[in-house]
Amino acid sequence: MQVKTNDYVELKSEILDGMRSYMEDLAQDGADAGYNVGDIDECERIIDRFLDAARAAAESGDRTAAHASVRRIVLALNALNARCGYNLIETDQREGLCELILSAAADAGAIAGEEDITETWREW
Numbered sequence: 001m002q003v004k005t006n007d008y009v010e011l012k013s014e015i016l017d018g019m020r021s022y023m024e025d026l027a028q029d030g031a032d033a034g035y036n037v038g039d040i041d042e043c044e045r046i047i048d049r050f051l052d053a054a055r056a057a058a059e060s061g062d063r064t065a066a067h068a069s070v071r072r073i074v075l076a077l078n079a080l081n082a083r084c085g086y087n088l089i090e091t092d093q094r095e096g097l098c099e100l101i102l103s104a105a106a107d108a109g110a111i112a113g114e115e116d117i118t119e120t121w122r123e124w
Contacts, residue, residue: 008100012047015096016040019088034087039080043088046076047097051104058108066110067117070101074121081124089124097124 019040023033050073057066077097081089089097101118105111 008047008051008104011096011100012044012051015047015093015100016044018090018092018096019043022090035084039084039088042080043077046073046080047100049073049076050101054104054108054110057110061109063109066105066108069108070105070110070117071121073101074118078121078123086124094124098122 019035020037023035023037023040026033050069053069053072054066057063057069077089081087098116098118102111102116105117111117
């Protein structure tokens with residue numbers, strides 16, 4: 001089984017674009033979103049590292065590594081979101097991130113079916 005990172009490019013873009021749009025909308029009204037472009041860029045790097053790890057785990061057939069990659073992304077996103085005053089990951093982003101993570105994890109063999117293993121660690 002192989003995770004195709006390109007399958008997740010559109011979903012990742014939707015997540016990040018939602019963060020940017022919200023931040024820009026608030027800025028136009030003179031408000032602060034609680035995060036900045038650098039935080040969005042960090043979120044993208046976290047997602048990319050996860051997708052690379054999920055792909056490598058799928059290629060090697062290492063379910064333990066795939067499961068560990070889910071834990072790492074959730075904890076990294078928890079820390080980033082906390083640094084942003086818990087403002088970075090809103091409902092739409094949470095749903096998109098869960099879809100991306102769970103789909104990639106399933107493709108990598110870390111989970112089966114509709115199981116949401118992110119709930120164990122997720123604070124967003």
